[in-house]
Amino acid sequence: MLRRVLLLTILLAVSACVGPPPEAPHRVYHHPVARTKPRAMPTPFALPSMNLAQCEGALTHSGAVYDVLPDQQFSPSCSALGAVQMDDVAPGIPITNTKALTCEAALPLAQWFSGSVQPAAQRWFGEPVVKLESMGTYACRHIIGNAAYSYKISEHARANAVDIGAFILASGRRVSILNGWRGNADESGFLHEVHDAACQHFITVLSPDYNAAHHNHLHFDMGGSHFCR
Numbered sequence: 001m002l003r004r005v006l007l008l009t010i011l012l013a014v015s016a017c018v019g020p021p022p023e024a025p026h027r028v029y030h031h032p033v034a035r036t037k038p039r040a041m042p043t044p045f046a047l048p049s050m051n052l053a054q055c056e057g058a059l060t061h062s063g064a065v066y067d068v069l070p071d072q073q074f075s076p077s078c079s080a081l082g083a084v085q086m087d088d089v090a091p092g093i094p095i096t097n098t099k100a101l102t103c104e105a106a107l108p109l110a111q112w113f114s115g116s117v118q119p120a121a122q123r124w125f126g127e128p129v130v131k132l133e134s135m136g137t138y139a140c141r142h143i144i145g146n147a148a149y150s151y152k153i154s155e156h157a158r159a160n161a162v163d164i165g166a167f168i169l170a171s172g173r174r175v176s177i178l179n180g181w182r183g184n185a186d187e188s189g190f191l192h193e194v195h196d197a198a199c200q201h202f203i204t205v206l207s208p209d210y211n212a213a214h215h216n217h218l219h220f221d222m223g224g225s226h227f228c229r
């Protein structure tokens, strides 16, 4: 009996070493590039497929401050799987009004902010962004503002989208989508530049140029096929 228990223990130990990673299958994702159909535009993404642990490692490496959230399935359509609660989008730079956001969407957000937003702010305003105002991440709802898609579940319902409303500069100046998109040359130039840069990081990017529902924010998500307007 003792020998059988010992053998079982050894077998379990060996299988633990060579078995699959401990994540449940639904927690392992591949970068959307790998699972989307051929798209009209060439892919801007060069990221390899990565699992959740690799995504979280990259997010930590980016300097973002966040907590890992437990997987939650709120309803058949609404969930937050592989999601984080992001507090800082970059070291010392808070992001407001966030709830659950998939790591898959949080990582490009952090990379977009540090790689594109901060350099653009320095160029256009000569000062950095010190706070990023979001207008929300997770929300259990359908797509709004486009009757043709109103039957569809929004990527926000999968915690796979974030809306950006404004950038607060070090001087306290607030550059918002609402006032700046078609506003002063510097604010409009900055906002259009960071919008265009986001198209290199996210699958879908929507702005006030897309429809009236987006008059006051930029929408970024990691679902569907590549679309940037």
Ligand SMILES: [Zn+2]
Pocket: 156, 161, 162, 163, 218, 219, 220
């Ligand atoms: Zn949105």
